[in-house]
Amino acid sequence: MSELRKDPIVSRWVIISKERGKRPSDYPPDEVPHRGSYCPFCEGNEKSTPPELLAFGRPEPAVPNGPGWKLRVVSNKYPALQIEGQLNPRGEGLFDIMDGIGAHEVIIETPAHHKDLTDLNTDEFRLMLEAYRLRLLDLRNDKRFRYILIFKNQGFAAGATVAHTHSQLIATPVVPRLVTEELEGTEHHFQFKERCVYCDIIRQEINDRKRVVAENEHFIAFEPFAARVPFETWIMPKYHRSHYEDEDTEHFRLLADLFRETLLRLKLALDNPPYNYMLHTAPVNLSKDWSIYHWHFEIVPKLTKVAGFEWGSGFYINPTPPEEAAAYLREVKIKGA
Amino acid sequence: MSELRKDPIVSRWVIISKERGKRPSDYPPDEVPHRGSYCPFCEGNEKSTPPELLAFGRPEPAVPNGPGWKLRVVSNKYPALQIEGQLNPRGEGLFDIMDGIGAHEVIIETPAHHKDLTDLNTDEFRLMLEAYRLRLLDLRNDKRFRYILIFKNQGFAAGATVAHTHSQLIATPVVPRLVTEELEGTEHHFQFKERCVYCDIIRQEINDRKRVVAENEHFIAFEPFAARVPFETWIMPKYHRSHYEDEDTEHFRLLADLFRETLLRLKLALDNPPYNYMLHTAPVNLSKDWSIYHWHFEIVPKLTKVAGFEWGSGFYINPTPPEEAAAYLREVKIKGA
Numbered sequence: 001m002s003e004l005r006k007d008p009i010v011s012r013w014v015i016i017s018k019e020r021g022k023r024p025s026d027y028p029p030d031e032v033p034h035r036g037s038y039c040p041f042c043e044g045n046e047k048s049t050p051p052e053l054l055a056f057g058r059p060e061p062a063v064p065n066g067p068g069w070k071l072r073v074v075s076n077k078y079p080a081l082q083i084e085g086q087l088n089p090r091g092e093g094l095f096d097i098m099d100g101i102g103a104h105e106v107i108i109e110t111p112a113h114h115k116d117l118t119d120l121n122t123d124e125f126r127l128m129l130e131a132y133r134l135r136l137l138d139l140r141n142d143k144r145f146r147y148i149l150i151f152k153n154q155g156f157a158a159g160a161t162v163a164h165t166h167s168q169l170i171a172t173p174v175v176p177r178l179v180t181e182e183l184e185g186t187e188h189h190f191q192f193k194e195r196c197v198y199c200d201i202i203r204q205e206i207n208d209r210k211r212v213v214a215e216n217e218h219f220i221a222f223e224p225f226a227a228r229v230p231f232e233t234w235i236m237p238k239y240h241r242s243h244y245e246d247e248d249t250e251h252f253r254l255l256a257d258l259f260r261e262t263l264l265r266l267k268l269a270l271d272n273p274p275y276n277y278m279l280h281t282a283p284v285n286l287s288k289d290w291s292i293y294h295w296h297f298e299i300v301p302k303l304t305k306v307a308g309f310e311w312g313s314g315f316y317i318n319p320t321p322p323e324e325a326a327a328y329l330r331e332v333k334i335k336g337a
Numbered sequence: 338m339s340e341l342r343k344d345p346i347v348s349r350w351v352i353i354s355k356e357r358g359k360r361p362s363d364y365p366p367d368e369v370p371h372r373g374s375y376c377p378f379c380e381g382n383e384k385s386t387p388p389e390l391l392a393f394g395r396p397e398p399a400v401p402n403g404p405g406w407k408l409r410v411v412s413n414k415y416p417a418l419q420i421e422g423q424l425n426p427r428g429e430g431l432f433d434i435m436d437g438i439g440a441h442e443v444i445i446e447t448p449a450h451h452k453d454l455t456d457l458n459t460d461e462f463r464l465m466l467e468a469y470r471l472r473l474l475d476l477r478n479d480k481r482f483r484y485i486l487i488f489k490n491q492g493f494a495a496g497a498t499v500a501h502t503h504s505q506l507i508a509t510p511v512v513p514r515l516v517t518e519e520l521e522g523t524e525h526h527f528q529f530k531e532r533c534v535y536c537d538i539i540r541q542e543i544n545d546r547k548r549v550v551a552e553n554e555h556f557i558a559f560e561p562f563a564a565r566v567p568f569e570t571w572i573m574p575k576y577h578r579s580h581y582e583d584e585d586t587e588h589f590r591l592l593a594d595l596f597r598e599t600l601l602r603l604k605l606a607l608d609n610p611p612y613n614y615m616l617h618t619a620p621v622n623l624s625k626d627w628s629i630y631h632w633h634f635e636i637v638p639k640l641t642k643v644a645g646f647e648w649g650s651g652f653y654i655n656p657t658p659p660e661e662a663a664a665y666l667r668e669v670k671i672k673g674a
Binding site for chain 2: 005006007008009010011012013014015016017018021022023024026027080092093094095147149151152153157158159160168170172176177178179181182185186189197198200201204208224225226227228230231269270271273276277278279280298300303304305306307308309311312313314315316317318319320321322324328
């Protein structure tokens with residue numbers, strides 16, 4: 001079992017994988033993921049993954065763990081955290097440890113090996129958004145969990161190790177510190193203004209227009225004012241909502257349209273860049289409901305290296321001003337937009 | 338001039354380079370730094386850099402900006418922040434901006450193009466440590482600065498863009514948030530215990546021994562309990578001292594020995610890995626003197642990719658427990674150790 005360990009100075013939690021215990025020789029200098037002909041995420045290879053937790057698209061009567069699906073969610077075969085057991089929190093002198101309890105799932109968004117998210121149509125993209133919602137709803141029933149993080153690593157440089165497109169979900173028994181910082185910032189603004197800081201940002205961005213990439217009736221894509229990296233892009237509902245899983249499903253068509261269009265603009269402007277995106281949503285199972293938070297996606301293209309200055313300071317150097325990045329992305333010619 | 342911008346939610350500062358304004362085509366997918374035959378950091382090419390701020394090793398009478406040096410410090414030719422001007426802090430609606438005032442310097446540790454830090458002898462390594470000290474002492478006289486970060490990017494994957502070994506220094510007019518978090522953590526521990534948290538950690542590590550890599554009379558190298566990445570290694574004085582620049586220079590020989598040995602152990606165990614290291618020292622020119630802080634170096638080998646989970650959470654997954662990493666590093670056979 002892995003361990004959750006807390007840094008005694010800055011209270012940062014880290015997952016230490018004890019079984020996987022990688023040796024020095026397991027870190028070859030130019031590690032490239034194995035790209036054999038066999039793919040565990042392809043249709044027909046369903047037995048290569050743990051049993052599925054959710055699937056869409058099979059004709060009725062649907063038989064789980066066979067072909068015919070449009071989207072599958074499975075447990076990660078090599079989970080960072082495991083679902084069985086108790087947290088067993090304990091000390092070791094100065095240090096705090098818990099057993100590595102959590103959930104680690106994989107969302108396989110399409111059976112087609114060579115598609116990326118921009119190759120999906122709106123309906124297929126919407127299934128992914130709906131799968132995120134259903135997994136969040138299910139996992140928040142587990143009272144051991146405090147946060148459920150959904151993210152995507154696209155491309156080797158962004159940390160993907162399987163070429164077939166997929167998202168991941170990790171549920172943790174503690175609130176991660178970047179989330180805590182956002183919650184505290186949201187709270188701080190609310191105490192001063194009695195308003196949501198994200199709602200205020202959206203209003204200013206719509207007014208300024210210079211950092212807006214695209215928008216529709218309910219959603220907006222824009223470059224944040226203090227973007228950490230070139231072409232960092234956020235997608236948000238224009239109305240206030242704290243928990244993604246409480247979203248109106250009838251809005252997912254508009255969200256799918258805007259999200260797909262944004263990824264397509266990034267792909268065309270930057271020649272298919274590696275990227276990560278993360279769903280930022282409110283925590284679960286806390287005494288405070290955090291309804292003042294505002295869910296959103298953050299897309300982070302991997303164009304520059306995180307170097308010593310960033311590691312040592314948490315400061316970032318961004319060589320493309322977000323206003324210029326937004327202009328480049330708006331100028332991209334795409335069909336139907 | 339670049340801009341310092343503050344994220345309105347988490348108060349993270351970002352440097353936005355306005356002139357350098359990189360276009361999408363400036364981010365080729367497999368960017369490798371240019372490795373022409375001409376190196377601006379080599380002996381004989383001193384005119385390729387801005388005038389030197391400090392140099393060691395030239396025979397008297399020393400002529401600046403010519404050959405014969407053992408170590409040179411120069412301003413960065415393409416600085417992220419510039420030294421001339423005023424901060425001019427201002428708002429833009431919700432957002433906070435300052436002009437990009439600061440210092441950005443390069444420490445060229447050796448005239449030899451093909452050496453890395455482990456190829457230096459103790460005396461040469463000591464010169465680097467002394468150069469760090471002198472630059473910190475000089476720059477803290479500039480009352481505009483709050484923090485002076487010294488760091489090294491070794492290898493392309495760790496963000497180096499010039500092959501010739503060098504460290505960098507960036508002085509900022511605000512305290513970076515990772516530093517603030519460490520200061521707050523140090524303060525929090527002190528309020529409870531009236532002791533330095535780093536001193537407490539050192540005592541426990543010396544007692545446990547399982548995470549210690551190497552030590553001598555005054556310094557210790559160990560794997561931190563909640564290491565973010567495989568083979569993360571910290572080097573610290575065993576006695577309490579907050580500001581690196583107030584260090585006793587007679588201790589630099591022992592520090593050079595241990596630092597060089599640690600880098601050599603990492604190099605041999607991990608087959609010359611890319612890495613970053615950062616000097617963590619107390620801030621300057623604040624009303625509080627932060628004498629409760631404890632300076633140290635953090636070495637972070639670049640063996641894994643920072644992916645969506647880390648970006649979205651500030652949580653890290655480390656597949657090599659620090660106890661195992663320490664054992665591997667101790668087992669490395671090196672001459673004279």
